[in-house]
Amino acid sequence: MQYIPNILFLLVLASGIGYFTYNIKKVIRNIKLGLPVTVSDKGERWSNVARIAIGQSKMVVRPVSGALHIVVYLGFIIINIEVLEIIIDGLFGTHRIFSSFLGGFYGVLIGTFEILAVLVFAAVIIFWLRRNSIKIKRFMSSEMKGWPKSDGNVILYFEMVLMGLFLLMNATDVSFQQMDSGNVVSQHIASWFSGTSDGTLHLIERSAWWIHIIGILIFLNYLYFSKHLHIMLAFPNVFFGSITPKGQFKNNEAVTKEVKMMMDPNIDPFAAPPAGEEQAVPAKFGASDVMDLTQVQLLNAYTCTECGRCTSECPANITGKKLSPRKIMMDTRDRLEEVGKNIDANKGVFVLDNKQLLGDYITAEELWACTSCNACVEACPVSIDPLSIIMEMRQYLVMEKSAAPNELNVTMTNIENNGAPWPFNQQDRLNWKNE
Amino acid sequence: MSETINVPTMAEYMAQGKQPEVLFWVGCAGSFDDRAKKITKAFVKLLNNAGVDFAVLGTEESCTGDPAKRAGNEFLFQMQAVTNIEVMNAYEVKKVVTACPHCFNTIQNEYPQLGGNYEVMHHTQFLKSLMNEGRLKVEGGKFKGKRITFHDPCYLGRANGEYEAPRDLLRKLEVELVEMKRCKTKGLCCGAGGAQMFKEAEPGAKEINIERTQEAIEVKPAIIAAGCPFCNTMMTDGVKGENKEEEIEVMDVAEMIASAADL
Numbered sequence: 001m002q003y004i005p006n007i008l009f010l011l012v013l014a015s016g017i018g019y020f021t022y023n024i025k026k027v028i029r030n031i032k033l034g035l036p037v038t039v040s041d042k043g044e045r046w047s048n049v050a051r052i053a054i055g056q057s058k059m060v061v062r063p064v065s066g067a068l069h070i071v072v073y074l075g076f077i078i079i080n081i082e083v084l085e086i087i088i089d090g091l092f093g094t095h096r097i098f099s100s101f102l103g104g105f106y107g108v109l110i111g112t113f114e115i116l117a118v119l120v121f122a123a124v125i126i127f128w129l130r131r132n133s134i135k136i137k138r139f140m141s142s143e144m145k146g147w148p149k150s151d152g153n154v155i156l157y158f159e160m161v162l163m164g165l166f167l168l169m170n171a172t173d174v175s176f177q178q179m180d181s182g183n184v185v186s187q188h189i190a191s192w193f194s195g196t197s198d199g200t201l202h203l204i205e206r207s208a209w210w211i212h213i214i215g216i217l218i219f220l221n222y223l224y225f226s227k228h229l230h231i232m233l234a235f236p237n238v239f240f241g242s243i244t245p246k247g248q249f250k251n252n253e254a255v256t257k258e259v260k261m262m263m264d265p266n267i268d269p270f271a272a273p274p275a276g277e278e279q280a281v282p283a284k285f286g287a288s289d290v291m292d293l294t295q296v297q298l299l300n301a302y303t304c305t306e307c308g309r310c311t312s313e314c315p316a317n318i319t320g321k322k323l324s325p326r327k328i329m330m331d332t333r334d335r336l337e338e339v340g341k342n343i344d345a346n347k348g349v350f351v352l353d354n355k356q357l358l359g360d361y362i363t364a365e366e367l368w369a370c371t372s373c374n375a376c377v378e379a380c381p382v383s384i385d386p387l388s389i390i391m392e393m394r395q396y397l398v399m400e401k402s403a404a405p406n407e408l409n410v411t412m413t414n415i416e417n418n419g420a421p422w423p424f425n426q427q428d429r430l431n432w433k434n435e
Numbered sequence: 436m437s438e439t440i441n442v443p444t445m446a447e448y449m450a451q452g453k454q455p456e457v458l459f460w461v462g463c464a465g466s467f468d469d470r471a472k473k474i475t476k477a478f479v480k481l482l483n484n485a486g487v488d489f490a491v492l493g494t495e496e497s498c499t500g501d502p503a504k505r506a507g508n509e510f511l512f513q514m515q516a517v518t519n520i521e522v523m524n525a526y527e528v529k530k531v532v533t534a535c536p537h538c539f540n541t542i543q544n545e546y547p548q549l550g551g552n553y554e555v556m557h558h559t560q561f562l563k564s565l566m567n568e569g570r571l572k573v574e575g576g577k578f579k580g581k582r583i584t585f586h587d588p589c590y591l592g593r594a595n596g597e598y599e600a601p602r603d604l605l606r607k608l609e610v611e612l613v614e615m616k617r618c619k620t621k622g623l624c625c626g627a628g629g630a631q632m633f634k635e636a637e638p639g640a641k642e643i644n645i646e647r648t649q650e651a652i653e654v655k656p657a658i659i660a661a662g663c664p665f666c667n668t669m670m671t672d673g674v675k676g677e678n679k680e681e682e683i684e685v686m687d688v689a690e691m692i693a694s695a696a697d698l
Contacts, residue, residue: 061620247594248544252509256549259513286507315624315647320640369637372505372629373589378620394507408506411633416511419497420463421633429461430493432472433442 016217107181138308241383286395310376471664575609587622588663648673
């Protein structure tokens, strides 16, 4: 009988971690629906992870939200050491196991956690006010209505409750309060309970302890259904982020092959394809759905936490156009999730659903509003690249559908015929010299 | 523009069996747009003045393909690129300078994979290097103490990380350099990039060039300095739209240097 709490704990822990793993495997499978990429220059990539992801270098470009985020980020990482103790205690029926061999340092540790918990609590309240009372513009865009808005708030409620429970659990822990070391914050909360019997205190402490760890496990599982996956994916995402100059747009290799063939006088365009390649499906130019994007672009979509820094810097969005780089990422993720669910429902194969990213999620009007200025790419604190998706979808519109705006068709015809976007004769190119 | 400018072509150089120090890639705007042609000439005067041994491709030059690529026509882009690379490689070009950040970006970043490997410089970078080598004198003259703001071209700034070369030149002109609220990495686009120059904007509340020009007007400059022919057009239109053309001029950094030296 005495092992019931331990067994219960094991079951809760195993199911919490188990369900999370199950869902993360889905995320990985969905990302792998994208085109594979090869990565080089790992050294530079690791240094980006250290600087941008771990070091939060791009978060602090906006000092207020950057500083608040660092508080929550550090709090999250450091307080998690406490979770390790909770797990050991829960599994083995011990109580504050670390205190027995850390001695005086245990107080320092818990004291640090308590201070961080208060700071996180305060930061989260400010975050909530920014979203709900101050109504900062980037949280009010049309793509933030409904679920994305509640999602943002739910995350903040989770963090408030978890921090509160952590402090309550310490405050009502009689032996911990008697130790009187590290209870820098909780001693003040403990005074609210003066006069409460030890039995009641113990009951509150146990409840807070259990709800705290169960809450953490629920929060862990909430990540998959939320924008909050960035707390894990930001690190690999920064690693895989572009390391070439932002102005360098990928050259489409399928097109290079075609162009080389056209330029090579020795190639016979009517020749039978070499053996083994007869069945090859001709490459689709550009992207119309998530499967046409690369695995890195799909990882980008899952990593986006909808902060909207990209959209608030986008010249098209600032001047009232429909384009929002954040919406490009959210749409890509939502469509990828839809494709994933389709695969789940159809025993592992994707059954055509007459839908695609282009048209059903992202409209041509949004795509054509982009100036390719890279402001969104620069603004993203975790190296997401919405611009590459926009450009690949434009490629599909133009090369597969001939659906460019008419003025651009005229421009392209001019380039093709005169070597300039305007209808001037190439032979007049040096006339300026004598004007 | 009565004085003669010396603009040799690569073909002429080759006929003499010589190689110029650098190829000046003029670009479509610089060749055909009336406003941009003035920038081209100003830059040529500076090159002549500094005794730079340069040549242009002239009628052998063709669009780099930047607007085609950004408009989604990768095929047309690569056709342009491969054709241009063939011409440049035939002339054994090693170094390219251009006054257009779009040409600069495309030749520098997107041509190498297609077989075109050159050292590419934006004209502000090139002028700065001439200045550092003592070949070009840049001094205040008529711009001394004038309030100037520099509008970062996206394809020079964010796209390639060059924010200082144009500003260094402006400082040498002893101007009072004032920055707009959104500058350098956060610089706001003029609205022309991504082939927007060649089409109407999508429906919205405002034109991007108006938004940017208003921001520039806020810092009360006498001149908005630019480093891109397309930004120049957009900002000039913006200044006209805001009825400020009497007070504010839009000038390329090269034009300012040439004008300061009375070239």
